[in-house]
Amino acid sequence: MLDGSVSGSVFASPATGQVLYAIAQLYKYHSGGVIVIIGNYTGDRLNFGKAIEKAKIAGIKVEGLIVGEDVASSHNKTGGRSMCGEVFFYKLCGGMAAKGFDLVTIRNIAAEANKFMATLGVTLSPCSLPGQHTLFEIAHDELELGAGVHGEAGITKMKIGTAKEVVTMILDKVVAHIKLKSGDRVAVMINNLGGTSLLEMNIIAAETKDYLENKRITPERIFSGHMKTSLEMHGFQICLMNLNQEHGDLWLELLDYPTTVLGWAGGPLSVKGDGGVGDDETLLQAHSRKITTGPKLSPKEQEIFRGCLETAAEEVAKNEGLLNRLDSGCGDGDCGNTLKKFGQAITSYLKMSSLEYPSNVLWDLSEIAETDMGGSSGGIYSLGLSAASQTLANAKSNDASAWLTAWQGAMEAITKYGGAEPGDRTMLDTLYPASVVYKENMKGDIKTTLKKTVEAADKGAKATANMTAKAGRASYVSSIYTQDEDAGARAAAIWLQAILNYIIDKY
Structure with missing residues (x-):
């Protein structure tokens, strides 16, 4: 059956770092690779997905398998939730591994x-x-x-x-x-x-x-x-x-x-054994992100970048109450709290960090989202920022086109693991239309382009009030609880508008 298992808090996904540790630990002893069985839940898809992508970047041979077989939720766009049938996969994959099948x-x-x-x-x-x-x-x-x-x-x-x-x-x-x-x-x-x-x-x-x-x-x-x-x-x-x-x-x-697994049929695992595998503090260091830099910012550009991040952090904190209220009908009512924690962590980060290479900054922010936000939101932001970081690291210059490509890379990663697309009543309904307007106007006057993008972000967030949720937590509840704007979409509009308005003021 399983060689490793990663648990979060009760009913919650574990953090990406915990999953990555398990992958790296198993890969240390199994050169054939690691298959990661992921239950079809948003938080698990995001956090396990981010761990898989980070493991691949580090050179680990790994494959992910999202499983779900629930009839009751099979109408959802991302498919049925994972129920007890997931245990069948532990047995099937474990048997194939024991028989020598390749990854x-x-x-x-x-x-x-x-x-x-x-x-x-x-x-x-x-x-x-x-x-x-x-x-x-x-x-x-x-x-x-x-x-x-x-x-x-x-x-x-x-x-x-x-x-x-x-x-x-x-x-x-x-x-x-x-x-x-x-x-x-x-x-x-x-x-x-x-x-x-x-x-x-x-x-x-x-x-x-x-x-x-x-x-x-x-x-x-x-x-x-x-x-x-x-x-x-x-x-x-x-x-x-x-x-x-x-x-x-x-x-x-x-x-x-x-199999000698206790939970399946009983056996030797019920008897205390000798030895065991202890923690290896160097494990994740050996599989850390390869150094990538991308375009370098001038001192003036660094100050603008710093101002953008500080302003965005301040704005999400100011709107904590609004975001909590929007989230209360279809979620835990903590969207504002979660984003505020992220903003506070960013503010602390900016006090001691260099902003010379934006790719590295975005990667650091993805790690902050992973560790300081938690839950589905942390997974979404972490995935998007890490994807943007990797895309920007391959850019040749710090221009509008490079940032657009990073923006698009972030949305693609969110769609890949979160399962949502524009129109599904999520943050993508803010980010996607704003990116389209930005792309259509980026060769024109910079202030005009950014103002139109700000307007598009606000319009996109407002439009979610009339959408049917097809992905994420809101898709699990009755439509009577989703009569207002989506909290995630409004949050994205708040920080995106804060960033763009700051740049407008500085030009």
Whole structure:
């Protein structure tokens, strides 16, 4: 199964640096490379994605695999969330690695398997973070259909039925989703969300077996237990993997491949062993970013650059309350807090850092976003800034075209790992139209160009109020919570306008 695992805070993605440490540690002992299995959640996609890109820059052989099979969220643009089916990939990839498959082959076979599985579940009660209230409410005679493994509520509430009725309802949807038919073979995973008794799990397993056999679908394997829990949530999920004619025998062989992992089947890992691998403080130093510089700024240009960053940091701090309010309907209500922390960290950075090479500054800012912001926002900003840094490092001169290319590189990186595009109600709806206006006018008068770009950024942020969220956290909630501007889009407009207005004043 897995050779390494990286955990963040409860229900949160780990930081990029933690993921990168794990990649580098495994690569130290496995020259064939590292495959990183990423659950299909925005924060994980961003932070794990940034770690993969940094590892590649450092010369590490690594491949990423984004997996997700949730039926309830399958309508999202980025696909269904990762549920307990992700554990199947630990086993499939682990088996292939043990059998000597190369890195790209492992990734491709696993990606193919992801197309042939689906998961759906229910819960009778919510969970709660330690010391806090429950994350949502359920009446005593109701259940939530489509609840997630991070404490999320489901897509709809239903009246409680018998085990047979509930299992039938779930499997009807799963079977239809992956188009199973009579004569097919499946591997089944029944996942305890944390607070379901063994007695209940056995009843559910029996009902699942009966349902499939009545449909003349053969359950070749049934794995039941605590595969991917949601703290004390009282519920379960059922995942089916279609062991199709082309690949099914191989997938089944990989699922059966011997492992001593305790969570899968028990074994020697329950016994204390000797030795172990200690921390290696030099590990990430050996795989740090290669030195790249790009265009050099004159003393005057450095002062303008410094002023731009200081002004942007001040403006996001001033608008903390506004951004929190815009974020409260569809998020955690902390967008303003997060951006303020970033701004404060930038202000501290500017007191002691050289701005001679803007590529290096942007890289430093990406690291600050990674460590000081956290969450999805930190991942987005870190990815965008690091991509802009790498693009600018390859520029030949400090001109409008070079900065436009860096701008476009940042947006491409955000789209690649965040899954969003212009029109999806995100910060890209500010950045993209502003970049288009900048590109169309950059050969003209500089002040006129920047003023038009400022206007485009504001217009783009305002337009998000009428958009349907198709990516990010807002896409998971009802549209009644997204009637105002997107917080991320307005935040991008605030700092972009602050930067451009500062330059206008200085010319």
